[in-house]
Amino acid sequence: MSTREIMSDSENVEQAPNEHELSTEADLARAYEGDDDDDEDAEPITAQKVLEILETAWTNEMFAPELLQHQSDMLELMMSQVAHMEEQMKDLDKNDFRYVVHQMELERIRYIMASYLRCRLQKIEAFTQYIINQDATYDAADKRLSPEEAKYAQEFATNVDEYFSKVATRYMPNQQRGEAEQRIVAPNLMSHVFLKANVAVSGVIVGVDDEEVDLTPGSQHIIPYQLVADLIQKNQAKLI
Amino acid sequence: MSRSNRMFGDNAFNLLKDLQRSSQTIPAFDDDGVRQVLEEIKAIFEENVAQASNYNSSADRSLWPLLNYRHAALQRNKRCLLAYLYERMQRIKAMRWEFGPIIPNDIKPALCEPEVQFFNNYSKSLAAYMRSVGDGQGIDLTGNLRPPKSLYIEVRCVENYGKFELDDGEVVHLRKNSQHYLPRAQVEPLVRQGILQHIT
Numbered sequence: 415m416s417t418r419e420i421m422s423d424s425e426n427v428e429q430a431p432n433e434h435e436l437s438t439e440a441d442l443a444r445a446y447e448g449d450d451d452d453d454e455d456a457e458p459i460t461a462q463k464v465l466e467i468l469e470t471a472w473t474n475e476m477f478a479p480e481l482l483q484h485q486s487d488m489l490e491l492m493m494s495q496v497a498h499m500e501e502q503m504k505d506l507d508k509n510d511f512r513y514v515v516h517q518m519e520l521e522r523i524r525y526i527m528a529s530y531l532r533c534r535l536q537k538i539e540a541f542t543q544y545i546i547n548q549d550a551t552y553d554a555a556d557k558r559l560s561p562e563e564a565k566y567a568q569e570f571a572t573n574v575d576e577y578f579s580k581v582a583t584r585y586m587p588n589q590q591r592g593e594a595e596q597r598i599v600a601p602n603l604m605s606h607v608f609l610k611a612n613v614a615v616s617g618v619i620v621g622v623d624d625e626e627v628d629l630t631p632g633s634q635h636i637i638p639y640q641l642v643a644d645l646i647q648k649n650q651a652k653l654i
Numbered sequence: 655m656s657r658s659n660r661m662f663g664d665n666a667f668n669l670l671k672d673l674q675r676s677s678q679t680i681p682a683f684d685d686d687g688v689r690q691v692l693e694e695i696k697a698i699f700e701e702n703v704a705q706a707s708n709y710n711s712s713a714d715r716s717l718w719p720l721l722n723y724r725h726a727a728l729q730r731n732k733r734c735l736l737a738y739l740y741e742r743m744q745r746i747k748a749m750r751w752e753f754g755p756i757i758p759n760d761i762k763p764a765l766c767e768p769e770v771q772f773f774n775n776y777s778k779s780l781a782a783y784m785r786s787v788g789d790g791q792g793i794d795l796t797g798n799l800r801p802p803k804s805l806y807i808e809v810r811c812v813e814n815y816g817k818f819e820l821d822d823g824e825v826v827h828l829r830k831n832s833q834h835y836l837p838r839a840q841v842e843p844l845v846r847q848g849i850l851q852h853i854t
Contacts, residue, residue, distance in 0.1 A: 493793065514805060521802040521839060528795050531787060535780075535795070539747070562786040569779040573772055577743065580768035582735055585692045 464491050465523065470652055472530040477608065477653035478646065479601040479639050481537045481545055484560040489527060496520055538563060542571045543598045603640040610634045611651045618642065662698065662727035665690045666734030673741055680745045683766040684738075691735050698728045746773050750780065751796055752846060807838045809850040818844075 471485045499520060506513040538545055538559070546567055549559050559567060611629035618627050620641055629635065629651065645651040669687045702724045709717045746769060749761065755777045757770065765773070780795075787793050815828035820840055828834070828849070844850045 518805050525801050528793060532795050562783055566779055566783040573775045577768050577772040578739060581739055586695055
């Protein structure tokens with residue numbers, strides 16, 4: 415993975431929105447292929463792809479009011495990639511220009527991963543019960559929480575409940591306690607987001623009066639999140 | 655406490671106001687305040703229960719507004735109290751991210767027992783989560799808080815720290831007022847603890 419590729423990553427995405435037409439599953443499959451056969455030629459491309467997916471996931475997560483689908487697979491790939499690169503860099507001279515550049519690049523990738531996971535944790539902590547309830551209604555294949563996050567959310571919910579009950583709720587009269595469902599905080603799904611279309615989507619319903627809008631590739635819009643949530647999910651558009 | 659110019663909910667509201675005004679990381683847990691609010695809740699509740707049965711048997715319509723009023727006061731008290739606890743919880747959480755898994759000594763007296771417990775549990779599950787991420791490879795989420803601008807940063811020592819070993823085995827002596835040029839990733843925790851100061 416060369417530095418130039420990473421540095422100019424954001425521009426790349428802007429110039430070639432068509433790349434995103436590839437569905438995430440296809441990317442996933444290709445990324446795994448690259449991981450299995452240690453083809454030196456193929457690896458840089460796939461690592462680049464993984465990073466791209468992660469970056470999109472990161473920006474989407476940052477701007478979406480609700481928790482999006484987890485990307486554990488991509489994250490795992492990237493982490494082993496980072497570890498791999500670190501291993502290779504041990505042989506390089508510390509004062510070599512390439513060393514500095516590569517190190518910087520790794521720092522950036524680490525920041526993206528850490529920031530991405532932090533952002534998810536913040537949402538999990540803010541909307542704990544809502545997210546747990548929602549996740550229970552999804553099929554195993556499209557759970558929003560990764561297993562680790564699910565465990566964390568559960569622990570957090572118990573922890574908060576315990577704290578509240580110890581300090582306050584257990585001293586309240588009986589009838590006043592059982593209102594935990596009143597305490598559920600839900601994200602405001604109708605908050606407006608900035609959005610950029612990756613591919614042409616026609617007939618997106620906006621507003622209450624069934625007004626329709628056609629999105630052209632690369633066009634940007636301000637739109638309530640809930641109306642375009644499925645486009646984000648299908649990678650037809652991304653938040654900016 | 656004169657009863658004349660006080661209203662239901664005052665105590666609860668004061669809890670929140672004090673918390674919001676405080677400039678400390680986390681002010682002392684207001685034991686008295688919380689107890690007063692809880693007592694008020696209980697008192698209102700008991701009065702209401704007594705009158706509700708009265709209302710049911712006598713069908714005296716004039717009691718209805720009073721019952722409603724008390725109920726609203728009760729709800730408000732409860733809400734303020736829980737908001738107070740929730741805000742404290744947020745600060746305790748922020749503390750975990752800032753100072754690591756051990757409660758700093760100057761803050762400890764400000765917390766009540768359940769809060770310390772909450773902190774420990776929170777800290778434990780956060781650590782467990784960070785270890786389990788990425789198929790057991792683990793990632794420290796409390797690092798890398800800001801987007802990296804450069805690999806090395808210039809820092810000045812605020813206090814005597816002693817020897818500090820870098821990842822590559824190099825040892826730096828951190829003496830008070832000495833200046834160093836160090837890898838950002840490795841000294842970031844020290845900067846956050848206030849041992850080093852980032853100078854531009």
